[in-house]
């Protein structure tokens with residue numbers, strides 16, 4: 001067992017896979033290179049302080065070589081396509097900057113300037129992408145921005161292409177599907193810290209790029225690590241059939257809520273014959289439940305909206321492009337792409353339901369279900385980002401939840417307690433290691449991962465167990481066709497080997513927090529209340545909060561039984577205090593940037609009644625751990 005080398009088992013599996021892959025079909029390689037105009041040289045994007053937030057050259061260098069044994073051949077092929085970077089012409093007047101962030105920026109030339117679709121994740125990469133475009137197409141002003149959906153890789157860089165003034169003055173309209181802001185921020189409020197942590201594993205942003213390291217996420221290479229911003233839309237797209245004209249360019253919209261994102265839309269440029277499919281049809285099987293964690297998506301609705309898109313737009317389309325990957329040219333090829341993507345999500349949905357209605361549980365269906373040959377042999381339906389395995393479990397979860405019906409798993413022991421018992425039952429640590437080592441030699445890495453994991457949880461100090469589990473994770477990563485599986489395995493191995501695995505991207509930026517509603521702001525406090533510590537605390541407050549518009553909002557909050565409840569208006573009972581403040585000051589207070597006494601001194605907060613009410617609430621708020629352990633035990637919980 002040698003660190004960073006693939007075992008003969010993984011090498012053999014890779015060559016068996018190569019025999020099954022449709023390698024003769026090179027259409028997407030031609031598409032990915034078609035229309036190349038020019039690239040950023042060198043391929044690094046830096047923040048104002050000089051820090052590199054994106055390095056397109058790092059991947060390009062690795063991917064120039066022959067495929068190493070440590071990368072799955074199908075993922076290697078996908079990485080080579082995804083890592084291509086530069087400005088590309090899609091059709092007359094429509095360009096894309098690809099490979100400069102996880103997502104694409106699309107530029108549509110209008111009468112006076114250029115419309116930007118999806119300004120990437122960071123202001124730095126967005127500005128660099130726009131600069132690259134302008135370098136080749138002239139210094140056109142941005143005349144409109146469109147966000148295709150509510151995920152951060154489609155809006156975070158907006159202040160890199162327009163200013164708040166451009167938008168506030170009405171010079172630059174910003175379009176988004178209905179519900180955009182609510183969903184864009186909601187995701188960061190409730191489980192945001194855990195999602196950010198798990199994203200670090202999913203995108204492997206803390207892993208070194210290389211043959212035994214990070215080689216993309218299948219959807220894009222990785223996430224940029226610059227400044228995340230948000231300018232709220234000025235015009236919402238609320239219905240299918242809505243038509244808008246931006247900078248002289250006609251656009252026809254289809255709203256697709258509850259597909260890849262809760263708020264998303266496709267749209268046609270009828271005068272260009274160009275169709276934007278947002279993230280609803282990409283060159284991978286997408287996620288029904290992303291591994292970073294989220295609410296389960298609806299494959300049934302997703303498939304239905306893809307049918308609707310074909311019906312609405314296919315006849316008028318000669319090229320299709322999306323917010324990730326490369327375009328598809330030719331009406332027939334576009335229809336084939338959209339139909340196969342539709343069949344893919346419908347197949348996973350329907351077949352999982354068929355099998356769960358026969359009593360099979362998620363982990364069983366995940367092993368049973370294979371795609372039919374027509375889908376298996378199309379590159380764009382392969383599991384580079386989503387996978388059949390984890391999507392099937394997601395469908396099960398959506399309909400039936402975590403419990404598989406077997407009471408043996410109704411009240412199972414948590415990992416540390418289970419680990420101790422398994423280790424004892426097998427005959428102690430050495431016996432576990434013996435079995436696990438033999439399984440490793442047999443190439444049964446899934447079993448090694450599980451078995452050695454019991455020993456790691458029973459005794460996190462057992463370095464042999466940690467190394468064995470890390471070695472198994474590493475082989476599973478080397479063998480994975482899915483980019484996010486590879487990243488999870490390799491970052492897990494790094495954690496076991498004691499590396500500091502950081503959390504490079506935290507999406508709760510000041511711009512995003514500024515869009516929180518009062519109710520979301522109080523929710524974000526409520527979920528940090530340490531219940532046991534707060535169980536005796538009873539505090540009622542009537543709030544008067546002045547918004548940025550100068551308008552006064554009356555709001556109440558009440559702490560009792562370890563719960564902070566809140567709502568519009570005033571308390572039913574007499575409050576302990578009345579607090580007057582501004583939204584901005586309240587945000588600074590709950591994000592820990594300031595203290596109540598500082599705000600009182602500066603005159604931005606006043607308390608009438610019991611003056612210690614805020615201090616008493618702040619005292620029972622828990623501090624989150626942005627870098628929590630995932631494959632090793634968390635520290636014992638104090639309460």
Ligand SMILES: [Zn+2]
Pocket residue numbers: 103151153154279323324
């Ligand atoms: Zn995206």
